[in-house]
Amino acid sequence: MTEVARSERLRAALDAISKKVDGKPAADNTVNRKRMVLSNALRYAVERTILPANPLGRVDWTAGEKDDEVDFRYVPNPKQAAALIDSVRRLSSRGDHLAAFFGCLYYAAMRPSEIAALRAADCTLPETGWGELVLAGSRPEVGSGWTNDGQSYEQRGLKRRARKATRSVPIPPVLTAMLREHKEKYGVAEDGRLFRAAMGGRVRSTEYCDLWDSARLKALSAEEAETPLADVPYSLRHAGVSLWINSGVDPVEVPQRAGHSLTVLFRFYAKILKGQQSRANALIEKGLNGG
Structure with a gap:
């Protein structure tokens, strides 16, 4: 353990956790989380009297600068998002089964792990108008070697929230209808999951x-398909959040629906938020003029 406490060893460890497997810089949240795990391990060594003190604080180290902002050149617009989801539906019977899965990614800006845990009991789906999802958990994929029961997923609470916390997400009529149709056509799993x-x-x-x-190859032009436009399903979540911001939804309401913090919103969607300044200025000017 004395070797572990040497600054050059710790610096090498910190450099390692700041990169992904492919050598590219990891996201800030990932680096901070892994640094906290490393620090906790060293604190435990102090508790067990293996180390006299946590040596991590002595290392003057910061992760390299990384631009976490979404590249909106490659986020699908509403027309493209709808075409991509429809293309999934038309692919095959499995595509038809999972079209509403992708609909949740876009219209509710849900995470895939949250959609995987979505149950019929979590959904209010009226025949017309807006519905509501009350999200209560997630099923992130993990290696089976890391779970107690050997499953390839874990049952967890919502990301960065107390385990029993819930999040209410109003959903537009188009997604309400998709989920109603999905439930009627495919039913639910034994435990009530929709997908x-x-x-x-x-x-x-x-x-x-x-x-x-x-689906991407069918919905996009050959030129678009050669670019990173909508290159991963998660781009639908970015597209959903972007749509809310561009539609004028309160920046406080957006992260409440999407399930992240204001800090994350301003870091990832800074360009869009800055683009709302003209609208904000007009509203302020109207108020100053007594309108």
Whole structure:
């Protein structure tokens, strides 16, 4: 353990956690989370009297600058997003089954792990008008070697919230209708989940990513398909949040629906938010003029 406490060893460890497997810089949140895990391990060594003090604080280190902002050149617009989801539906029977899965990514800006955990009981789906989803958990994919029961996923609470916390997401009529149709056509899993694999388990990312790749080639032009435009399903979540901001939804309301913090919103969507300044200026001027 004395070797671990040497500054050059710790600096090498910090450099390692600041990169992804492919050598590219990791996101700030990822680096901070891994640094916290490393610090906790060293604190435990102090508690067990293996180390006299946590040596991490002595290392003057900061992760390299990384631009986390979404590249909006490659975020699909509303017309493209709708075409991509429709293309998924037309691919095959599995595409038809998972079209509403992609609809949740876009129209509700949900995370894939949240959609995987969505149950019929979480949904209010009127025949007309807006519906509501009350999200209560997530099923992120993990390696089976990291779970107690050998499953390839874990049952968790919502990201960065207390385990029993919920999040209410109003959903537009188009998604309400999609989920009603999906439920009527395919039913639900034994535990009430709306989306399931062919054998009843969690929908795997490999499956919906393969569908997405095929749908993308059909929905986009050859020139567009050669670019990173909508290159991953998660781009639909970025598109959904971008639509809310551009539509004038309060910046406080947007992260509440999307399930992240204001800090994340301003870091990832800075360009769009800055683009709302003209609208804000007009509203302020109207108020100053007594209008």
